Amino acid sequence: MTATLETPPAAPETDRSARSLMDLVFRARELSIGGALVALILATWAANPSFLDDQGIKDLLLNSSILVLLVAGQSVVVITRNIDLSVGSVVGLSAFACGTFVSGTDHSALTVVLLGIGLGVLCGLVSGLLVSFGRVPALVVTLGMLYVIQGIDHAWAHGEQINAADVPDGVLALGSGSVLGIPYLPLISAAVLAGTAYYLRSYRSGRELYAIGSSPEAARLAGIPIRRRVLAAYAFSGAIAGFAGTLWLARFGTVVADAANGWELNVVSAVVVGGVAITGGVGTVWGAALGALLLTTIGSALVVLKVDSFWQQAITGVLLLAAITTDRIVNLRTTSALRKRSRR
Secondary structure: OOOOOOOOOOOOHHHHHHHHHHHHHHHHHHHHHHHHHHHHHHHHHHHOHHHHOHHHHHHHHHHHHHHHHHHHHHHHHHHOOOOOOOHHHHHHHHHHHHHHHHOOOOOOHHHHHHHHHHHHHHHHHHHHHHHHOOOOOHHHHHHHHHHHHHHHHHHHHOOOOEOHHHOOHHHHHHHHOEEOOEEHHHHHHHHHHHHHHHHHHHOHHHHHHHHHHHOHHHHHHOOOOHHHHHHHHHHHHHHHHHHHHHHHHHHHOOEOOOOOOOHHHHHHHHHHHOOOOOOOOOOOHHHHHHHHHHHHHHHHHHHHOOOOOHHHHHHHHHHHHHHHHHHHHHHHHHHHHHHHHHHO
16 A cells, blocks of 8 residues: 655645656556566466475565565665665674674573664664765765675674574574464564554654655755654664564574675665655555565575576666666656646
């Protein structure tokens, strides 16, 4: 269900019309992604029926859970017309730090989760402060944070790894447990998605994020605290990435310094393919989650069909370019249509 933006009174009528038209386009994209996902699953199942057996479905849910979780945080940042390229490195730092903290102890899963979220929030606040108050371009800040965190992680690890045998059973149960046969991880991801979607749709501060991404100048004139909202968006993205690092540790048990290396590109690709406009102001976390499911399913399908994994990267690149091109075309045509309408 697509979140709609209640435009501040100061925003021009043309801005409202543009957003309405773009909402329709991106809602149609979400439906098309859902259709493509179903078609891909059915085609792979026809080629290999084991793809949809009990274990196959469980593997598909588990493989996509952490990526789906990460796109929830990334979507909030992209909606504000920014980007966070540090999420993959934050996942790795959180996973290794939490693994080091619990190794050989009996700490509870809740303690580990809070530690991971705390680390993520700290990283998100650093990026958010530089972007919102320092006015440094988000691409530069978060790319720099990516390398800084990776450097810290590698210097800390010294080539060592956390072994599953040293991780408490209570933490591992978070990644391997289930309710009525459904693993905890997809349930957690779905809960975070639902909460994020509800906030963006139902709270004024959530709708203000759309206003900031749609027109920063109009948002400023409407009295929206842009800097604080952007800072909060980065803190939220960092919290989600830190939480994802905890779940990474819980699922895999064995963690090395470069865990989730390169995942930031998968996260951004899933968000954009899922209909969250890279120019901000349009999209939903549900669409981004569909994008994550599509990319994950493509990877799983290629493995089942015994196709070289290189093609997963190629297909992801094609989908990303197509999504960005579509965004640009929609923007240009919508602006042109509104100009013609205003002249009449």
